Amino acid sequence: MKQYLNKTGSLGSILTAAACPICFPKLAAAGAFFGMGALAPFEAYFFWGAQLLVLLSLVGQFVAFKRLKNRLLLLSAITFTTLFFLSLYLVVSEYLSYLALAGIILGSIWLMREDRKQKFSTISCR
DSSP: OGGGHHHHHHHHHHHHHHTOTTTOHHHHHHHHHTTGGGGGGGHHHHHHHHHHHHHHHHHHHHHHHHHHOOHHHHHHHHHHHHHHHHHHHTSOOHHHHHHHHHHHHHHHHHHHHHHHHHHHHHHHHO
């Protein structure tokens, strides 16, 4: 279960952001394409949900750090999570929000690759 925290948080934050038209208009356009426009009345809940899922992704990165010991991966997760919240509350920049979400997704992909490398290296050592 712990292995899926990061992936769930990253994917969930993107999906909830896609259902939040005022906060993330470009993602909302993609969400509307897939029929998520009907969820617009619940935008405030999705806004909070996206933030919770970004934090869940960060928790997943901390759990993965205990296993992988990759400081650069953890630093990138902390950086992009901080950037996400700064872009929402301090700087209020849509583009920084998208950059942070993209960084969180790339961090999840990077984590999956690191997990796969570690699995293959332990299998080949046996």
